[in-house]
Amino acid sequence: MSVSRYRSQLRQSAAERRAETHPLTWRLGEDGAMVGLGEYLDKDGYVAARKVLNHQSPDDVVATMKDANVRGRGGAGFSAGMKWSLTMKGQDIPRGYLVCNADEMEPGTFKDRLLLEQLPHLLIEGMIIGGYANHSRFGYIFLRGEYVEAARALARAIDEARAAGWLGNDIADSGYDFDIALHTGAGRYICGEETALINSLEGNRANPRAKPPFPGQSGAWGKPTVVNNVETFCNAPAVMLHGARWYQDLSGELSNDGGTKLYGVSGKVAMPGLWELPIGTSGSELLERAGGMRDGRALKAWLPGGGSTGFLLPEHLDAPLDFDTIGELGSRMGTGLLTVVNEDQSVLSLVRNLEQFFARESCGWCTPCRDGLPWTVKILQALEHGEGERGDLEMLDKLGGDLGPGKTFCAHAPGAAMPLQSALKYFREEFERGVVHPPRAAHADPIPVGVV
Numbered sequence: 001m002s003v004s005r006y007r008s009q010l011r012q013s014a015a016e017r018r019a020e021t022h023p024l025t026w027r028l029g030e031d032g033a034m035v036g037l038g039e040y041l042d043k044d045g046y047v048a049a050r051k052v053l054n055h056q057s058p059d060d061v062v063a064t065m066k067d068a069n070v071r072g073r074g075g076a077g078f079s080a081g082m083k084w085s086l087t088m089k090g091q092d093i094p095r096g097y098l099v100c101n102a103d104e105m106e107p108g109t110f111k112d113r114l115l116l117e118q119l120p121h122l123l124i125e126g127m128i129i130g131g132y133a134n135h136s137r138f139g140y141i142f143l144r145g146e147y148v149e150a151a152r153a154l155a156r157a158i159d160e161a162r163a164a165g166w167l168g169n170d171i172a173d174s175g176y177d178f179d180i181a182l183h184t185g186a187g188r189y190i191c192g193e194e195t196a197l198i199n200s201l202e203g204n205r206a207n208p209r210a211k212p213p214f215p216g217q218s219g220a221w222g223k224p225t226v227v228n229n230v231e232t233f234c235n236a237p238a239v240m241l242h243g244a245r246w247y248q249d250l251s252g253e254l255s256n257d258g259g260t261k262l263y264g265v266s267g268k269v270a271m272p273g274l275w276e277l278p279i280g281t282s283g284s285e286l287l288e289r290a291g292g293m294r295d296g297r298a299l300k301a302w303l304p305g306g307g308s309t310g311f312l313l314p315e316h317l318d319a320p321l322d323f324d325t326i327g328e329l330g331s332r333m334g335t336g337l338l339t340v341v342n343e344d345q346s347v348l349s350l351v352r353n354l355e356q357f358f359a360r361e362s363c364g365w366c367t368p369c370r371d372g373l374p375w376t377v378k379i380l381q382a383l384e385h386g387e388g389e390r391g392d393l394e395m396l397d398k399l400g401g402d403l404g405p406g407k408t409f410c411a412h413a414p415g416a417a418m419p420l421q422s423a424l425k426y427f428r429e430e431f432e433r434g435v436v437h438p439p440r441a442a443h444a445d446p447i448p449v450g451v452v
């Protein structure tokens, strides 16, 4: 495997990353190579799983996850402990399935890829803990089809773990049985939505499902199913090993959320990459770590956590990057990977590009999404070419509103609305410049037939 082809690059030296402060990445060397079973075991690998399986009840695990306030790292920030506690309702054991969402197709996001390619055993250990807490006996990793290196690393790690007794029957002599299957997806963004993912896993078309019932009640094959993001599972071993208080303290005064975050920066910066930092670290610190703006150009705007989040401005850079604060600023923390836009770039073109992606990836179930997104793209393209019509901006406002929360079966459409609405709010004049002057209606009399 050629390490030089890595794009998900951690930009922190090994000396900076310690077990006490960098629970996700401290085991990684400088070279970007996968941490195999031997190295993982040498670095306290599977110690947390052994402790949990032999000395704690599933209820204890859920309580610790709740106390630690591990918020889901897939974008919505829902408490993992809370999710696990809801699924535990009901009597049947085993209760259902544990699913790791490794679909990672959010534009500008490349954090799970690093964990999958370089730390697959950390994910497996997190899933063993999650499976135990949820009384499930089987887990799936739903992997983005294009992540070929990750598939290779995961397949190897699953084999290694099985051969060493960390997957299969009676793990660590605890009496607990758990195994994992790797499922590669067909490369669709909507497969990342948890109920579409479940449909796809079952071999059905990847449409989201109407909720309720939520997956925790009735998910894969009608069984209670917990779906968590890769990074969320990867937090579990350290939480179980060091406790909820320790995890909470990792973010210090920066945030009410606990732990660290695998933050990233891409776009017009000198040095794109990933950093594991306390949750609540500011955008300015991230920008500094990314070497500042490329070629000395000024910052115009930034997306805080992928293409389905709202634009923020330079004045927002000092805010802590956590779920609540970024929400209060009118955007979303999302995946926590910043996309940086400079003064030379057209926000209109960026938004058109994003909406084209969202239109293509719509599953087509709801009208505002299926029809509204292509319509949005058409208007944006016209504005981009200076061929917009009077009323186009108002129509974009309306289409954005129709895509908003509560109007569609899944969060794809509200996600698509965020960059559009925030761009119209902050950069409206760019859109206005695309409207034909004078308005087309004033000079659009048809040329009479026969007149050349």
Ligand SMILES: Cc1cc2nc3c(=O)[nH]c(=O)nc-3n(C[C@H](O)[C@H](O)[C@H](O)COP(=O)(O)O)c2cc1C
Pocket: 071, 072, 073, 074, 075, 076, 077, 078, 080, 101, 102, 103, 104, 105, 106, 189, 190, 191, 192, 193, 194, 195, 227, 228, 229, 230, 232, 233, 410, 411, 412, 415
């Ligand atoms: C269109 C769409 C795409 C999504 N893609 C992903 C994804 O690639 N990975 C992910 O973890 N969550 C994704 N999500 C969020 C999932 O539906 C779900 O909330 C998440 O996997 C839950 O994990 P968490 O609680 O650990 O964050 C997506 C949601 C939507 C609406």
Ligand code: SF4
Pocket: 190, 208, 361, 362, 363, 364, 365, 366, 367, 369, 370, 408, 409, 410, 411, 412, 413
């Ligand atoms: S919002 Fe879009 S992607 Fe989600 S269910 Fe409706 S049509 Fe499908």
